[in-house]
Amino acid sequence: MQKYNLLLTAAVSAALMVTGCSQDEKAKDSSHIVNSKHPEEVFWGDTHVHTDNSIDAFGFGNRLDTEAAMRFARGEKITATKGYEAQLSQPLDFIVIADHAAALGATKALYNAPRVALLGNDFALRWYDMMHESEEGSLRVTAELIDGAAKGTLPDSFTNQEAQAERIGDLWKEHGNIVERYNEPGKFTAFMGFEYTPMPGGDNLHRVVMFRDSAEKANSVLPFSSQQSLDVEDLWAYMAAYEKNTGGQMLAIPHNSNVSNGRMFSMNKFDGSPIDAAYAKTRALREPIIEATQIKGDSETHPFLSPNDEFSAYGVAGWDKANLSAGRDMKPSSYAGSYARSALKRGLELEKKVGANPYKFGMIGSSDTHTSLADVREKSFIGKHSANEPTVKDRSTLPQNLGTRQGRFGWHYLSSGYAGVWATSNTREAIFDAMIRREVYATTGPRMKVRFFGGWDFSADDVRDLVSKGYAQGVPMGGDLTDKSSDAPTFLISAMMDPESANLDRIQVVKGWINADGSTQEKIFNVAWGGDRKIGNDGKLPAVGNTVDLAKGTWSNDIGAAELMTFWQDPEFNADDNAFYYVRVLEIPTPTWPVYDAIKYGFTLGDEVIKIQQERAYTSPIWYNAKG
Amino acid sequence: MQKLLKEPLVHFLAGAMLIFAYFWAFGPSNDPLSYEITIGASDIDRITADSIRTSNRLPTHEEVSALIDQAVKEEIYYREALRLGLDDGDAIIRRRLSNKMRSLNNSEIGTPSDAQLKQFLEKNVAQYSDQSRYAFDHIYIGRNTSSNQDKEWLKGLRDGNLNVDSIKAPLSIEDKQPLSDESMIIRRFGSSFTDALAGIKMNIWSGPIESGFGQHFVYIHERQNITPKLDDIRQRLSNDWRTQQIARSEKQIFDDLSKEYHISIAPIK
Structure with missing residues (x-):
């Protein structure tokens, strides 16, 4: 058996011999780019794009391939694999191609291998023939792959990192050449990156890993794979070693905590022992931001965790019953370890307990598209992967399962999200550094502009000069409130609609805090809204209304507001309680992507399909620490 | 005789006779080595059925036509591969051979020289000069405005006797947009507003023009067509040049191959 695996590996490597493209073009440096004093521009990107190398x-x-992904993100028209003509109306500013490190390029290599080289390896041969037989065969292979990865039953040639080193090394270098060719400081930023995909029993513990550095530097290591270790602490050690050896920098972005079965934001380490200060510090250092929303659902919070939050059900349907491979059911008791808001609260608890906060993270969105094409507008949703691209008439109602077990349908997938980054220039360095200081936010697709500053002595007048006052007298999203100098923290907040999307319904501040007895709480404050509405006796702001015309796929901006801005002071502040504050911005109701499919192909969606939603943004929190 | 029956050559000849007999009996309807390709009505039915199976709907005329072109291409590459003896009689090998032939075509593309890039830019200058730059003032007046009032306000703006502050709605985008690339204006105002700028006269108040935010009066001070310079877009040019070279070489090789074929295709129903 061993021999056959080696044979397969050799065949697969041989098939992948890439054309000898030398590192002829030197890494272009960004020294000529002028950085603004404070971030003036929000840069939009997707940190989570998969190509045919996944x-x-x-x-x-x-x-x-990588090149097509780059061209599309930069604004060019690209024909999707199944024929759909795709183009963004506004280019993205940056991209991280994050192909799975595990068995990087393996299916492509297997597909392209000479069949004769696989004779004798019944396992590989079966997949090879299935893939070549038909599209359905290829889909079956993929389902078996995901299942096998979850159950740990894949053959050595797919799992042994050493045996694959040659193939992956060639591929990683070739990928680096393309990334370098498309990185244009000041215009378009292409990052080196990969995805680390531990999935014990199908529980999603995935991270996108990105480099601040040139491809040349990133090429000095191979992507770290879940086949080397399922324990994220080993990933952090790999990152630390890279930084020590090269002087470069990396960060990791956890995602799809919603299908982690409570394990992404656990109170324990991977081995089950309780989180200690060393773990907490390392995690906060290595994982400064998380991906809170993407195609496979939204991870902000869940109605079970936030029963008083009437907007907590967004992006939850289809994703809260079973883990990633649908191999295990998830109980509501696990949810506290699966959603961002409760994780931020757990962070306060752990800080009290062990002296450091492992869950002090900012939030971004990204797509996790497997089509190479990062478009998350509802009207032109390209799909989770190439088998559910827009050319498939009923993709919104067909079962769409990643493993082999049924349960999810097309409409459960969201056309979400992007990362907004307040950086001082469009360069690798500036965008990466903004992520490190968490001056970033998540959106479910629309590019609304959101500002959020915290300080001790802002006043209502400061709204007129929000940005300069914000930076001069406070900290932006992601920051810490220190040096308490008044009774309660004050905030300056603004949100401007995406001029290519819908009006805004409201701005909310989500507060979480820890009481003296160690229990945590959360509360939502409506702080600004469009239209003539008043907060009711129940403390809730009435709904903004609904103008969606499902037959036409339109809405009217007669409700809501194009822009909202406000000053807010926490009315319930207790100086002894550590707390966090983040902003949630809601759009007015608009149609979901299945509605546009139904109009395009002329069919009727079932009652179970969610047809109207309120797209949203989540900022990184600002933290208050009683000890200063 | 016994000895003869064990001779491999005899086995081979016997096999060949069998194949010959088969073709003699059933006709060379699909001789893979001929230069005749016929896409008949039944082929088109099969292509259409395949498409329905993956997309669960009837393909459009254009889609069927594209699929036929793809089938022809696959057939040509396949036959060429057979001529090179790349087959081993496996049914699955067919698609593989076609792909293989295609990748053999992908000759290595080097790095373009400055002279090559300059020439490439000159030839494709339109592709790189589709953006303009604008400097303009705008007055945002909100969403729900009446056309009568709009006309009155526009007249007032043009005559210079309207208090601008009295009609302005709040929006925190600067009233003056300095000379900026279209990409920057799209970032601020969205693409429909930016597209509309192309149709507006300079040095006079116009509008209102609609953006995602609502209505704006606009006064364009300056409009420049961007003339791309090699140094500014060297990298983009180099990427595009490479892509073009690869596509061109693939097309060249395919065209040379397909020239040898006589291809007839039945009309699409």
Whole structure:
């Protein structure tokens, strides 16, 4: 068996011999780019794009490579694998191609290997023939792959990192050449990155890993794979070693905590022992931001955790019953470890207990598209992967399962999200550094502009000069409130609609805090809203209304507001309680992507399908620490 | 005789006779080595059925036509591969051979020289000069405005006797947009507003023009067409040049191959 695996590996490597493209073009440096004093521009990007180098993306049928992903993000028209003509109306500013490190390029290599080289390896041969037989065969292979990865039953040639080193090394270098060719400081930023995908029993513990550095530097290591270790502490050690050896920098972005079965934001380490100060510090250092929203659902919070939050059900349907591979059911008791808001609260608890906060993270959105094409507008949703691209008439109602077990349907997938980054220039350095200081926010697609500053002595008048006052007298999103100099923290907040999307319903401040007895609480404050509405006796702001015309796929901006801005002071502040504050911005109701599919192909969606939603943004929190 | 029956050559010849007999009996309807390709009505039915199976709907005329072109291409590459003896009689090998032939075509593309890039830019200058720059003032007046009032306000603006502050609605975008690339204006105002700028006269108040925020009166001070310079877009040019070279070489090789074929295709129903 061992021999056959080696044979397969050799064949697969041989098939992947890439054309000898030398590192002829030197890494262009960004020294000529002028950085603004404070971030003046929000840069939009997707940190989570899979190309045909990802083992599952290729299996799902994706035939678009890194270069196509770059061209599309930069604004060019690209034909999706199944024929849909795709183009963004506004280019993205940056991209991280985050192909799965595990078995990087393996399905593509297997597919392209000479069949004769696989004779004798019944396992590989079966997949090879299935993939070549038909698209359905290729999909079956992919489902088996995800299942096998979850159950740990994949053959050595797919899991042994050493045996694959040659193939992955060539591929990683070739990928680096392309990334370098498309990185244009000041215009478009292309990051080196990969995805680390531990999935014990199908519980999602995935991270996107990105580099601040040139491809040349990133090429000095191979992507760290879940096949080397399922314990994220080993990833952090790999990151630390890279930084020590090269002087470079990396960060990791956890995502899809919603299908982690409570394990992404656990109170324990991977081995089950309680989190200690060393772990907490390392995690906060290595994982300064998380991906709170993406195609596979939204991870901000859940109605079970936030029963008083009438907007907590967004992006939850289909994702809260079973873990990633749907191999295990998830109980509501696990949710506290699966959603961002409760994780921020757990962070306060752990800080009290062990002296450091492992969950002091900012929030971004990104797509996790497996089509190479980072478009998350509802009207032109390209799909999770190439088997559910827009050319498939009823993709919104077909079962769409990642493993082999049924339970999810097309409409459960969200056309979400992007990362907004307040950086001083569009360069690797400036964008990466903004992520490190958490001056970032998540959106479910629309590019609304959100500012959020905290300080001790802002006043209502400061709203007129929000940005300069904000930076001069306070800290932006992601920051810490220190040196308490008044009774309660004050905030300056603004949100401007995406001029290509919908009006805004409201701005909310989400507060979480820890009481003296160690229990945590959360509360939502409506702080600004469009239209003539008053907060009711129940403390709730009435709904903004609904103008969606499902037959036409339109809405009217007669409700809500184009822009909201406000000053807010916490009316319930207790100086002894550590707390966090983040902003949630809601758009007025608009149609979901299945509605546009139904109009395009002329069919009727079932009652179970969610057809109207309120798209939203989540900022990174600002923290208050009683000890200063 | 016994000895003869064990001779491999005899086995081979016998096999060849069998194949010959088969073709003699059933006709060379699909001789893979001929230069005749016929896409008949039944082929088109099959192509259409395949498409329905993956997309669960009838393909459009254009889609069927594209699928036929793809089938022809696949057939040509396949036959060329057979001529090179790349087959081993496996049914699955067919698609593989076609792909293989295609990748053999992908000759290595080097790094373009400045002279090559300059020439490439000159040839494709339109592609790189589709953006303009504008400097303009705008007055945002909100969403729900009446056309009569709009006309009155526009007249007032043009005559210079309207108090601008009295009609302005709040929006925290600067009233003056300095000379900026279209990409920057799209970032601020969205693409429909930016597209509309192209149709507006300079040095006079116009509008209102609609953006995602609502209505704006606009006064354009300056409009520049961007003339791309090699140094500014060297990298983009180099990327595009490479892509073009690869596509061109693939097309060239395919065209040379397909020239040898006589291809007839039945009309699409």
